[in-house]
Amino acid sequence: MEIVSLNVGLPQVIQVQGKELITGIFKSPVxxxxxxxxxxxxxxxxxxxSVHGGPDKALCAYPEEHYAFxxxxxxxxLEAGTFGENLTVRGxxxxxxxxxxxxAIGEVVVQITQPRQPCHKLAKRLDLGTAPLQMQETGYTGYYFRVLVEGRLDKDSAVKLISKDKxxxxxxxxxxxxxxxxxxxxxxGRIAELPALSASWKQSFLKRLVELQA
Known part of the structure; x- marks a missing residue:
């Protein structure tokens, strides 16, 4: 388990079909x-x-192994960070x-909260309209971390497993x-009950349960 690249970037305005779109998907290695x-x-x-960032999605990780596909x-x-991930990871x-x-990654302690849910901005970043659907079909989505302990990290920080969810x-x-x-x-129902699951995915799954039971 290791970090291949640490990537960050601030929101920027891009032009899409003559319209302005603000997106934070452009990340560069540091x-x-x-x-x-x-x-x-x-x-x-x-x-x-409303859909990105926040405590449940503080860091986005994407496996380097998918880059070849x-x-x-x-x-x-493709350069590391192409998928808007903060951590390009291996293993x-x-x-x-x-x-x-x-x-534990350097001084930081993180916990996985949900899969990354691909959106239309990824399609525009890659100039591939089918990218979000392909991510869903392949399962090459990446995932989010919440931060349990704040601190510093860099691309050479060791990644250590603290605990596996039971x-x-x-x-x-x-x-x-x-x-x-x-x-x-x-x-x-089983997934919705996970204590570590992000609030947005818990809400989505509970709503689906209600609809199935109607």
Whole structure:
């Protein structure tokens, strides 16, 4: 388990079909040490705080292992941070890590809260309209961390597993239920009860349960 790249970036305005769009998806690698607070890394920012950032989504992680797939899809080499992630990681795939898993990265202690939910801004970043759907279908979504202990980290900080969540709900499994097994009430309920699950995903899953029971 290791960090390949530490990436940050502030929101910027881009032009899309003649209209202005503010987005924080553009992240660039940095070599310096950064302070990480309960809501974000130093030098980082999000444009739409209703769906990005905040305590449940303070840091976004994306596995380096998926870059080869996207480079083949796009026909070009991609720089770390292309997917808007703060941490480009290796050895921490969605099929292996679980909601609630806790890690120490440098001075910082983080906990996985939910899969990353791809949106239209990623499609515009990659200039690939099908990118969000492809992320869902492949399960190559990445995921979010909440920060339990603030502190400093850099790209060379060691990643150490502190604890595995006892329920063992992987990010890959959560994606499977979210996007493909939408009527699996038992699994939806099990995920919704996870103490570490982000508030937004808990609300979404509880709403789905109500709809299934109606």
């Amino acid at each position: 070599s310096s040490s950064l302070f990480v607070s309960k809501v974000q890394a130093e030098g980082d920012g999000q444009a739409d705080l 996207w480079e083949q899809e796009l026909g070009k080499k 921490l795939l969605e099929t292996e890590v679980c909601i609630g898993d806790t890690f 329920e063992g709900i992987t990010i890959a499994y959560a994606n499977q239920i979210k996007y493909k097994e939408k009527t699996n009430a038992e699994a939806i």
